[in-house]
Amino acid sequence: MRIQVIDHPLVSHKLSLLRDEKTPSPVFRQLVDELVTLLAYEATRDVATCEVEVTTPLTTTKARKLALPQPIVVPILRAGLGMLEGMAKLLPSAEIGFLGMKRDEQTLEAITYANRLPEDLSGRQCYVLDPMLATGHTLIASVDYLLERGARDVTCVCIIAAPEGLENFQEAIGNRADVKIVVAAVDDHLNENGYIVPGLGDAGDRLYGVID
Numbered sequence: 001m002r003i004q005v006i007d008h009p010l011v012s013h014k015l016s017l018l019r020d021e022k023t024p025s026p027v028f029r030q031l032v033d034e035l036v037t038l039l040a041y042e043a044t045r046d047v048a049t050c051e052v053e054v055t056t057p058l059t060t061t062k063a064r065k066l067a068l069p070q071p072i073v074v075p076i077l078r079a080g081l082g083m084l085e086g087m088a089k090l091l092p093s094a095e096i097g098f099l100g101m102k103r104d105e106q107t108l109e110a111i112t113y114a115n116r117l118p119e120d121l122s123g124r125q126c127y128v129l130d131p132m133l134a135t136g137h138t139l140i141a142s143v144d145y146l147l148e149r150g151a152r153d154v155t156c157v158c159i160i161a162a163p164e165g166l167e168n169f170q171e172a173i174g175n176r177a178d179v180k181i182v183v184a185a186v187d188d189h190l191n192e193n194g195y196i197v198p199g200l201g202d203a204g205d206r207l208y209g210v211i212d
């Protein structure tokens with residue numbers, strides 16, 4: 001597993017606004033969109049390309065374009081949905097799959113409530129979107145799911161990770177596949193309710209409001 005923390009002034013700036021409890025939902029959504037586009041630039045550094053010949057107004061030349069099959073982007077519902085547009089801006093030809101996961105607030109374990117993904121993911125580059133890598137249970141369950149379907153090249157794009165979650169993830173996924181985590185920040189710790197501290201609160205609630 002590889003972890004890349006994106007150290008960039010614009011990422012830090014947008015993250016500080018996201019953390020602010022006074023940032024209202026519409027601004028929060030816009031900031032997530034912009035931040036994910038910045039993260040996506042790094043997350044797609046190893047996206048597969050192939051050589052093509054292009055005719056310019058002056059001559060023909062060799063160039064590179066995205067290879068087939070298209071990469072697949074998998075937002076983890078609900079909060080990962082807020083990251084989809086930011087990612088799709090850089091990868092408009094990607095296919096989009098969906099995984100619905102929520103955590104049991106007592107056990108903090110992940111429960112799958114929806115999935116829409118190709119049966120066979122072998123040979124596909126997968127980009128999983130989940131803003132908060134807290135305990136890691138949701139991301140572990142999601143990546144496990146993709147590996148079961150044959151994926152071997154998975155990049156997770158997160159906004160904030162907790163050290164405990166990264167450790168759990170490393171332990172659970174190990175070196176079963178080439179898995180990379182791209183994140184804007186690794187925070188201090190998880191609190192007793194499984195929230196990242198200092199964090200930004202509940203990402204789903206801040207994006208979409210509180211649903212009981």
Ligand code: URA
Pocket residue numbers: 079132134194195196197199200201202203204
């Ligand atoms: N999920 C969130 O939205 N925020 C946290 O801090 C932890 C999990």
